Amino acid sequence: MHSFFEIEKTSSGKARAGKITTDHGVIETPIFMPVGTVASVKTVHQHELKEDIKAQIILGNTYHLYLRPGMEIMQEAGGLHQFMNWDRPILTDSGGYQVFSLSSSRKMSEEGVKFKSHIDGSYHFISPEKSMEIQRQIGADIFMAFDECTPYPCEYNQAKLSMELTHRWLKRCIDWTNENKEIYGHQQHLFPIVQGSTYSDLRKISAEVIAEAGADGNAIGGLSVGEPEEEMYRITDEVTDILPKEKPRYLMGVGTPWNIIESIGLGIDMMDCVMPTRNARNAMLFTWQGVMNMKNKKWEKDFSPLDEFGTSYVDRDYSKAYVRHLFVAKEYLAKQIASIHNLAFYLDLVKVAREHIIAGDFYEWKEQIIPQLRQRL
Numbered sequence: 029m030h031s032f033f034e035i036e037k038t039s040s041g042k043a044r045a046g047k048i049t050t051d052h053g054v055i056e057t058p059i060f061m062p063v064g065t066v067a068s069v070k071t072v073h074q075h076e077l078k079e080d081i082k083a084q085i086i087l088g089n090t091y092h093l094y095l096r097p098g099m100e101i102m103q104e105a106g107g108l109h110q111f112m113n114w115d116r117p118i119l120t121d122s123g124g125y126q127v128f129s130l131s132s133s134r135k136m137s138e139e140g141v142k143f144k145s146h147i148d149g150s151y152h153f154i155s156p157e158k159s160m161e162i163q164r165q166i167g168a169d170i171f172m173a174f175d176e177c178t179p180y181p182c183e184y185n186q187a188k189l190s191m192e193l194t195h196r197w198l199k200r201c202i203d204w205t206n207e208n209k210e211i212y213g214h215q216q217h218l219f220p221i222v223q224g225s226t227y228s229d230l231r232k233i234s235a236e237v238i239a240e241a242g243a244d245g246n247a248i249g250g251l252s253v254g255e256p257e258e259e260m261y262r263i264t265d266e267v268t269d270i271l272p273k274e275k276p277r278y279l280m281g282v283g284t285p286w287n288i289i290e291s292i293g294l295g296i297d298m299m300d301c302v303m304p305t306r307n308a309r310n311a312m313l314f315t316w317q318g319v320m321n322m323k324n325k326k327w328e329k330d331f332s333p334l335d336e337f338g339t340s341y342v343d344r345d346y347s348k349a350y351v352r353h354l355f356v357a358k359e360y361l362a363k364q365i366a367s368i369h370n371l372a373f374y375l376d377l378v379k380v381a382r383e384h385i386i387a388g389d390f391y392e393w394k395e396q397i398i399p400q401l402r403q404r405l
């Protein structure tokens with residue numbers, strides 16, 4: 029019997045290298061998880077994700093998949109792995125965040141959230157139990173508790189009430205999953221989510237409640253919602269001090285390449301963000317030398333490879349001048365090349381970070397690489 033999470037190497041600080049074992053395969057941590065919200069990582073094929081980008085786990089999303097294609101089709105397909113032909117691990121979010129960020133006319137109650145679909149305006153209701161049922165039907169290997177992502181900024185009493193609601197909803201998620209087992213035969217691991225906004229005392233309470241739940245892994249929510257970067261690091265540092273060392277820690281919605289390296293240094297094992305794919309579609313490429321805006325005129329006659337230090341085939345096959353041309357001409361291929369490049373870079377970023385943790389020089393490496401990653405090329 030394998031354990032869900034094994035730490036292979038610790039460091040002089042909180043960074044660690046480990047591996048998560050699921051029924052759909054092993055995830056080496058620290059890891060970045062490409063966002064595939066509506067059953068696709070935008071503009072990227074599954075075989076590219078696997079063979080070129082070397083993605084080890086991707087994300088799906090309860091809110092979107094529930095609305096379209098819906099759970100009847102999802103179940104008839106045999107779950108999301110079958111439906112999208114992805115046989116590696118999948119993680120799904122619980123839908124709360126998207127209900128608040130995407131739907132209109134939401135009505136919140138203790139019971140759950142009534143909302144209008146952003147697709148066709150139809151009314152729906154999602155509760156902790158409903159979110160768990162949907163995530164059972166999607167069949168993700170790791171799935172998130174139904175929480176309220178406390179908005180930022182938020183005054184203390186509101187943050188306290190929101191956090192306490194998330195804790196009551198967590199209990200309902202756990203009770204439901206104890207009474208309703210997996211439907212596709214593979215194990216699914218529930219991760220609870222720490223809230224508490226930017227208040228240290230609330231974050232301490234929430235981290236202790238979440239740790240007490242005894243789940244296989246734990247997530248830090250309510251960050252990367254507009255707060256200053258220093259606040260995000262401070263809260264992450266305080267919460268990882270409390271969350272158990274022997275369980276993976278997932279920081280939701282983070283972040284830039286430098287956010288990722290900093291977070292790994294603060295004891296984070298798993299991260300997700302739309303940045304590599306969303307910024308790619310706006311011609312912003314991340315590289316080890318810094319950030320490139322491909323629409324910049326400076327690349328117009330630069331026929332050198334897209335990224336000589338890139339690990340993807342697109343970095344070798346195409347020149348800067350050609351990719352700039354595609355963006356200026358609004359060719360679809362531009363977004364595909366940029367998305368593949370950025371995702372391959374993010375996976376390489378965490379792979380190299382893992383190697384430095386194992387080599388024992390992560391923190392020295394971090395100090396010199398972060399200013400380089402932030403450069404504007």
Ligand SMILES: CNc1nc2c(CC[C@H]3O[C@@H](OC)[C@H](O)[C@@H]3OC)c3nc(N)[nH]c(=O)c3cc2[nH]1
Pocket residue numbers: 063064065087088089120121122123124125172175176177178221248249250251252253280281282300301302
């Ligand atoms: C961007 N910043 C950010 N995203 C966040 C998400 C969505 C990630 C989810 O949203 C989709 O990507 C946009 C992905 O599907 C991802 O799945 C986990 C959060 N989800 C929950 N349940 N609770 C939180 O506190 C939370 C905080 C976040 N901060």
